[in-house]
Amino acid sequence: MLVNLSVKNYALIDDLNVQFHNGFTTITGETGAGKSILLGALSLVLGKRADLSALKNSDSKCTIEATFAIENYNLTSFFVDNDLDYEVESILRREILPSGKSRAFINDTPVTLGVLAGLGERLVDIHSQHQTMQLTENAFQFKVIDALADTSVLLVEYRKELKQFKKLESELKTLLANRAAATKELDYNTFLLEELETANLKEGLQEELEETFEQLNNVETVRELLSQSHQLLNEEQVGLLTASSSLQNALQKLAGYGKSYSELNNRVQSISIELEDIASEIEKLSDSVDADPEQLEVVNGQLQLLQDLYKKHQVQSVLELIAIREELSEKVAISLDMDGTIAQKQKEVNQVESQLNNLAKNIHDKRVKSIPKLAKVLTQQVASLGMPSATFKIEVNPIEEFKSNGKDALVFQFSANKGSNYGELKKVASGGELSRIMLAIKSILASYEKLPTLMFDEIDTGVSGEISNRMGEIMEEMGAHMQVFSITHLPQVAAKGKQQYKVFKQEEGQTTVTQMKRLENEERLHELAEMLGGKNFTASALEHAKELLVNS
Structure with a gap:
C-alpha cells in the first residue's frame, strides 16, 4: 500500500509531503485545485514518461518519491530478478533534471524506466476514464473469469507445458x-x-x-x-x-x-x-x-x-x-x-500436446462453471448502481488454437435495457455505464485476489443521489481489506472515506502552489458542507454533512 508521497518542484507543487493509511481514502477539492497534478506526479513515480513541462522551476530538478509497504504482494522474485534490494517498505524515486534527463531509483538503486513501471503496475492501479476501456479488452475479461474460476494453479501449469510444447514444435520443424x-x-x-x-x-x-x-x-x-x-x-x-x-x-x-x-x-x-x-x-x-x-x-x-x-x-x-x-x-x-529422430520428436510433441489439451479442458470446465456466478453477482452489483435492467451474456467457447491462457474464446456481451439486443461492451455501453461496470468488477475481483492499491479518478462523474451513495459503499467495502483512493466531487462518496484529504491552491508571494492536507473533524465537516452548498453553505448543508458522516 502507498504509505507516503513526496513531491518537489512538479507543476504547481513546490514541496508536498503526505502520509497515507490503509482502507478507503477520499480526495476532494475544487475543480482546478490540482487533483490531476497529484495523479500526474504519482504516475511519474510509477514509471510514466515525463518532459520538461513537469518542472515548476525549470532551473531545479523535480523529485517524486513514494514509499510502499509491500510485504503482502509476493514481490520478492521481482526484486531478485532485477538485482534489487528487497525491503518491506520500498521507496520508488523519480528525478527529472533541468536538462530533460530522467532518472529512476528503487531503494536507491538506479533502474530503467521499464523496471520502475514493471514494479509500479504491481503496486497501484490508477483507474480513470481511459483505463475503463480496459474492461472491453479480452485479456481483462479473462482475468475476471479466471479469478472467480480459481484457475491460477492450472494456468501456471498450462503455460509451463505450452512453453515446452512450443520448444518441441520448433525442434520438430x-x-x-x-x-x-x-x-x-x-x-x-x-x-x-x-x-x-x-x-x-x-x-x-x-x-x-x-x-x-x-x-x-x-x-x-x-x-x-x-x-x-x-x-x-x-x-x-x-x-x-x-x-x-x-x-x-x-x-x-x-x-x-x-x-x-x-x-x-x-x-x-x-x-x-x-x-x-x-x-x-x-x-x-x-x-x-x-x-x-x-x-x-x-x-x-x-x-x-x-x-x-x-x-x-x-x-x-x-x-x-x-x-x-x-x-x-x-x-x-x-x-x-x-526418420527415427523425427518419429521420436513427434512422439514427444504428441505427449505434451495431450497434457496441454487436458489442462485446457480443465481450465475451460472451471470457467464455464464460474460464469453463472459471475453473471449473477455482476448483475446484482450494477443493478444497485442504477442499471436495474442490465444483464450480461458471457460465453466461453472452445477453440483449436493454443492461446497463452488456454483454448477458449470469450464472448462478454451486455444489454442495458430489457428487450435490447446484446452487444460488445465497447459498442453498446456508454462511458458512465462502463465506469460503473468496472467498479462492480473491481469490487468482485477484490474478493478473489490480492489487488494493488486502487486509485479511482472521478469514477462517480455523472451520477448522483442513491447511485453515488452506493458507489461510495462499494469502495468503502473494498477498503475493508485493501487500500482504495477515490478522487471525487460527490459529498456522498467523500463522506464514506475512512480518511479524507483536500487538494487546494494557495498564493505564496508571486506564485500559486498546490497543497494537500488531511481533514480532521470540523475541517472535514466544513469541506462536505461546501461540497453540498457552496462556500457560503447554510446550516442545513452543515446538518446534512453531519448526517453523511454519521451514516458512513
Missing part, C-alpha cells in the same frame, strides 16, 4: 527442414565422404608419403651413399672399424695404469659397439634399397590426391581433412537416421 535439406545433400555428402575415406587419412600421412617418395625417387643416390658409408666403416686397411679396433687394443693396455685411462677405454668401447651397430644397419639398408617404379607411382598418386583434396576442401593439412571427414560422416549418419 527444424528436424523436418534439416531432413529436407539433408535429402538433397545426401548423395553429394556420401560421395565426398567415400573420397576422403579412400584416401586413408591419418595424422602425419603427408610427411610419411613425402619421405617414401624421396627415397624411391633417389634410389641410386641412396645406394651410392650407403655403399660409401659401408666402405668407410669396413675397409680392411683404413676403415673406421679397423681403426677403432686398434684404438681399443691400445687403450685396453693403458686401462690398468689409472682411472682416467680406464674411463677413456670405456668410452672407446662404447664407440666401437655403436660403430659396429651402425655398420650392421647400413648393410641391412643397402640390402633393402631397390628401385620400385610402380610403388613410386602409387606414392606420387597418393600425394597428388592429397593436394587435390586440399584444393577441393580449401584446407592445408591432413588434420583439417580428417575433421571434414568426421563432419561428413556425422551428416550422412544423421541423414540416414533422421
